[in-house]
Amino acid sequence: MLTMLGLLPTFQRRLVNWYRAARRDLPWRTERQEKSKLPDPYRVLVSETMLQQTQVATVIPYFQRFVDRFPTVHALAQADEQEVLQLWQGLGYYSRARKLRLAAQMIVQQYNGRVPDQIEQLLLVPGVGRYTAGAIVSIGYDQPAPIVDGNVIRVISRLDLIRTNARDDPGALKQIWLRAEAVVPRRNCADFNSGLMELGATICLRRNPRCAICPVRAHCQALATGQQDAVPPVRKKKILEKQRRWVLCIERDKRYLIQQRPARGRWASMWQFLTVTPGTEESTTDDITPALAVMNRLAGLKLRSLRLLSRFDHRLTHRHYTFTAYHCRLAKKARLGATQWQRWVSLEELEQYPLPQPHRNIAQLLPSAAEDGSA
Ligand code: SF4
Incomplete structure (x- = not known):
């Protein structure tokens, strides 16, 4: 010095x-x-x-x-x-x-x-x-x-x-x-x-x-002193908290249900597909059927044709998420509900909404998912 x-x-x-x-x-x-x-x-x-x-x-x-x-x-x-x-x-x-x-x-x-x-x-x-x-x-x-x-x-x-x-x-x-x-x-x-x-x-x-x-x-x-490779030392490894999320891309007549996140916290005020936390964070199952039955019963959604779209990891500074995304359709007879915090949007309209990166990644899979499903 x-x-x-x-x-x-x-x-x-x-x-x-x-x-x-x-x-x-x-x-x-x-x-x-x-x-x-x-x-x-x-x-x-x-x-x-x-x-x-x-x-x-x-x-x-x-x-x-x-x-x-x-x-x-x-x-x-x-x-x-x-x-x-x-x-x-x-x-x-x-x-x-x-x-x-x-x-x-x-x-x-x-x-x-x-x-x-x-x-x-x-x-x-x-x-x-x-x-x-x-x-x-x-x-x-x-x-x-x-x-x-x-x-x-x-x-x-x-x-x-x-x-x-x-x-x-x-x-x-x-x-x-x-x-x-x-x-x-x-x-x-x-x-x-x-x-x-x-x-x-x-x-x-x-x-x-x-x-x-x-x-x-x-x-x-x-x-x-020949220590340029050793200084500064490598940081202590952080233990990342692991979390799982199921994401439901619910489609009806080529429109998707999105909802706005709360105004505080992670990804505040941004929009996302319907997202569910599995019963326990330790759970490793991708079997969403029981959760779906509950949602159908509680929210009257009448979801059908459930298909796995993608499963991927997303790391943040303190958290490690595993997202499992599904495409599904809303039965014709089901109510097309929407509130101030929910919208039914086309894929073109979706471009105008700020989405957290994992949901933006999922959105990019939807054009081909919709085509596959319509066959
Ligand atoms: S590159 Fe960095 S370590 Fe190497 S001489 Fe310059 S300041 Fe020192």
């Missing part, structure tokens, strides 16, 4: 020069402000929100669609939540999308549409944590502020030879935040912080870091 502090200006200059020469051309880095080469802080807010827990390659098309549809804070503030969720569909962690819209509304109401440039103000904006606030201040306004994401954790852990994984060790994480604050320069903060993240994304890789071409290799204690 002392070695690096002594050479801090050299370290900063090397990183900034390297970033300016080697940076990837990403859509949120597009220069949009006429008098400044800095990215629009609104685009920083959107991109950094999308990039939380999500890979750059996945985010690029979502970001492009999102800012095409909502190019300004004002446009997003006026957006319908369902449309925002629909654009977010497939990106996961949907509370980010809802909070981003609320953030835009707050920024319009309290700051006349200008994204704040003070960390303290930003931390009061919905969905904005320490990382996003630091990114907006440093990258959007070129003001000194630290940022720490997964890439920065890895780079600083190696530079300073921090031997525990900061994601499992709050003490190490605090140390890295302090370090990120100490190394950020007074000028060129945007390129410095972007460079730190870019280095982690393209050079200081988790496996096989490319130390031979690293611009700050002279400052790296992990390389100096």
